[in-house]
Amino acid sequence: MSHFDPAEFSRMLARLTPQELRQVEGIVAEARKRAEAVLEIDARAEAGGPASSCPRCGGDERIRWGRTRTGAQRWNCSGCGATWSGRSDTPLARVHRPDLVVALARDMIEAPQPMSCRRGAEVLDTSRHSIWRWRMTIIGALAPEPDGTLAGIVEADEAREPKGVAGVGPAPARSGQRPRAAALALARLPATDRGGHRVFEAITDAGQRAISGALLPVMARDAVLCTDGLATYARIARDERIPHFALNAGRRSKRTPRSHHINTVNALIGRFRTFMKPFCSPSAKNLAAYGRWHAARDNDQRDYLDVLRLLLASGPRANTVC
Ligand SMILES: [Zn+2]
Structure with a gap:
């Protein structure tokens, strides 16, 4: 269709069955998504945008100069003749x-x-x-994760990254089974609070120094800590005078209030594991990037x-x- 004729297009639509119309809706939605990306690129080069003046001479005098292959507006500088679009620079x-x-x-x-x-x-x-x-x-x-301090009831648990070929790494620890420190060579310490804040700190091992170094800077001083019962947390909580509730195998003891659990952080770990499954074990350096993604x-x-x-x-x- 070299020239779009709305009347002709609507006559064509009128002849379609409901099923065909639904297909058209899908095609239009897809095309609109692509067009939105082009509009986003074009917006950079519009007046006042970061790419509105000539990238070579800085001049503001310019004329429209056709479109790029993807449909973005191309501009031509009247001063030096340079051409550019919103995706230059x-x-x-x-x-x-x-x-x-x-x-x-x-x-x-x-x-x-x-x-x-x-x-x-x-x-x-x-x-x-x-x-x-x-x-x-x-x-x-991507913007780094917002560094909101975890407050109120904070849940923490270590998440071992499956190593080896995608999906063939060692089986994750069964719930309640404590991972050995040696198995935590490449691990994250996800922690969440009930306000939706989350952190995903990298830890080198499950020792007190690594875990407290990851956890304490992101926790409010008056927060309550709920964990899976790894002894390291109990030691940190005792040393730092943090109220601590250990949920062995996710189970509450008699003195644990109902609201104190580690379900939120375990759900986060579950979603992260599912997400990571197709990716061949990324290096420790790139693991932080996957966390951001x-x-x-x-x-x-x-x-x-x-x-x-x-x-x-x-x-x-x-x-x-x-
Ligand atoms: Zn120029």
């Missing part, structure tokens, strides 16, 4: 297929289970290496356009992570 600047990066960001944030690098390479018809590099760039642009996905209002905005604002060389 962003990580998307010299990318051959920016639409694929946008599709990857959308999959990473909105898909129920994001694609593995291998699957991403097949679907987007590019190399696994490119997918991995882009994934890391996108994660690098999971945090960006782990809310009901997630929208990949927020992430695209962060990516466009992150500067042309945002290839470093963490």
Whole structure:
């Protein structure tokens, strides 16, 4: 369709069955998502935006200069003749297929289970290496998790990362079974409170120094600690005079109030494990990045356009992570 004729289009729609109309709705929703990404890119180059003046000479005199292959507005400087678009000076600047990066960001944030690098390479018809590099760039642009202090009832538990090939790592510890310190070589200490705050601190072992170093700086002084009963927590709580409730195997003792449990943090660990399953054991360095990625996905209002905005604002060389 070289020229869009609304009257002709609506006549065509009028001939469709209800089932076909539903299909059209899906196609339109998909196209609108793609168009929103282009609008986001265009907005940078509109008057007052960060890319509204010429990137070469800084001049403000410019004319519209057609559109890029992905549909973004291209501009031409009347002073020096340079052309640019809203994605100049962003990580998307010299990318051959920016639409694929946008599709990857959308999959990473909105898909129920994001694609593995291998699957991403097949679907987007590019190399696994490119997918991995882009994934890391996108994660690098994500805002760090808000460092809200955990308050009230704080739940903490150690989460061992499955090592080895995806999904073939050692079985996670059965509930109540305490992981040996040696098995915690690569671990996270997720902690949550009931206000929705969460932290996902990396710990090198399950020793008192590692756990208190991860936990104490993010906990309010008057918080109450609920844990799985690992002896280290009891020692930390005693030394720091923190009220502590140990729930061995998730069970309450007679003196534990009903509201004191570790279900919230265990649900978080469960979601993180499911999320990590398709990814070949990432290195300790990249594990923090995966934590940030999971945090960006782990809310009901997630929208990949927020992430695209962060990516466009992150500067042309945002290839470093963490
Ligand atoms: Zn210029």
